[in-house]
Amino acid sequence: MAANLPSAAPLRALLHRARRIASACLLAWVALPAAGAQDAERSLLALERLPQADDAGDGWPSAVTRSRRDAPASLIAGPYGQRAADYILTFSEEFDRSLDRSRWNDHIWYERPHPVRNYAVENGVLKIWPARDASGEFVKRTIDTDGKFEQRYGYFEMEAKLPRGKGLWPAFWLFAHPGERRPEIDIMEAYPGGVDPWGFPGKDGVPHPRAYGATTWFDKDRPAGTRQFDTGLDLSAGFHKYAVKWEPDQQTYYFDGKEVLKLQASLSDPMYILLDLWYGSSSGDPDATTPLGKGNAFEINYVRAWKFKGR
Numbered sequence: 001m002a003a004n005l006p007s008a009a010p011l012r013a014l015l016h017r018a019r020r021i022a023s024a025c026l027l028a029w030v031a032l033p034a035a036g037a038q039d040a041e042r043s044l045l046a047l048e049r050l051p052q053a054d055d056a057g058d059g060w061p062s063a064v065t066r067s068r069r070d071a072p073a074s075l076i077a078g079p080y081g082q083r084a085a086d087y088i089l090t091f092s093e094e095f096d097r098s099l100d101r102s103r104w105n106d107h108i109w110y111e112r113p114h115p116v117r118n119y120a121v122e123n124g125v126l127k128i129w130p131a132r133d134a135s136g137e138f139v140k141r142t143i144d145t146d147g148k149f150e151q152r153y154g155y156f157e158m159e160a161k162l163p164r165g166k167g168l169w170p171a172f173w174l175f176a177h178p179g180e181r182r183p184e185i186d187i188m189e190a191y192p193g194g195v196d197p198w199g200f201p202g203k204d205g206v207p208h209p210r211a212y213g214a215t216t217w218f219d220k221d222r223p224a225g226t227r228q229f230d231t232g233l234d235l236s237a238g239f240h241k242y243a244v245k246w247e248p249d250q251q252t253y254y255f256d257g258k259e260v261l262k263l264q265a266s267l268s269d270p271m272y273i274l275l276d277l278w279y280g281s282s283s284g285d286p287d288a289t290t291p292l293g294k295g296n297a298f299e300i301n302y303v304r305a306w307k308f309k310g311r
Contacts, residue, residue, distance in 0.1 A: 078306065080157060080256070087154075087306035088309050090307050091273075092302070092304050092305075094302050095126045095302065103145060103148050105142075105147070106119065106142075108274070109146050125299045125300060126300040127294055127298070128276070129163070131293070138167070138279050138290075140279060141276060141277050144276075145273045146272045147272075149272060149273065150270040151307065153308065154245075154246060154306050155243065155305065155308075156187060156243060156246065156305050157243035158242050159301040160240070160242065162192070162209045162235040163192070163296045163298050164199075164202060166286055168190075168191075169277070170209075171274070172275055172303075174273060176270060181219050181269070182217070183217060183271065189213045192210075193283035197210055197230040198211050199211075200234075208235070211231060212235070215227075216251050218265060227260065240255065241256050242254070246267070248266060249265070273303060275300055
């Protein structure tokens with residue numbers, strides 16, 4: 001009996017696709033020597049373009065490209081928008097497998113883990129979503145490296161998409177709790193349910209995030225400075241990069257590689273990384289209109305840290 005051979009058309013399509021992939025790989029390697037930090041990252045990681053509108057003429061993209069999440073850490077370029085040669089990678093979490101418990105905790109140190117699991121690593125991103133427990137209370141979640149990774153000074157960067165809805169409070173920050181002191185670097189805190197310009201009403205009838213805050217704290221209740229940065233974008237519509245360059249006497253905050261705040265403050269305690277979804281504060285209280293579930297998650301594509309070379 002004759003074997004059921006595939007038709008010629010699908011084979012031609014497969015060959016054509018293979019040639020395109022090979023050509024793209026060749027072009028990436030050819031372009032590499034002349035590429036800067038951002039171009040090298042795009043070449044080596046084969047960046048996957050997200051659907052997006054053109055910028056509004058102010059130089060801010062509607063959404064940045066999202067790095068392929070299966071890229072080896074050895075191929076990661078320097079911080080976005082920075083000179084790669086000035087940094088050494090010390091921490092890279094691409095979320096390409098289940099949450100690594102040797103690197104991450106799933107609760108903040110002064111609380112027990114909540115039994116309602118409102119987080120997961122799926123399709124190369126960490127998702128933390130709004131959820132209620134059996135009593136109807138909203139479940140907050142912190143994913144952090146306390147006791148597992150900490151660093152003094154360097155560059156810390158996250159690429160993420162923010163959730164929408166009243167009462168939500170996603171954040172990316174650095175913290176230490178030595179003795180009674182509480183130094184803190186808030187790289188990104190968003191309050192989509194807060195008054196303009198924190199958020200704006202979306203077509204779905206719930207507030208969408210547009211602005212976020214960045215703050216340096218010497219200690220609890222002792223801020224060194226802060227800024228509410230209005231991006232003019234829907235931060236729940238695509239992935240963006242939030243970062244800080246922490247030097248001995250200052251902190252410089254970045255959004256998609258552009259400086260948005262510089263503060264003069266001396267902080268010397270090593271700090272660990274926190275990613276969390278809490279509720280309240282400037283975002284108000286969540287209510288029945290707040291979208292629940294994975295479809296409205298705080299999605300983190302990666303978290304990376306570098307130390308300064310030669311310092």
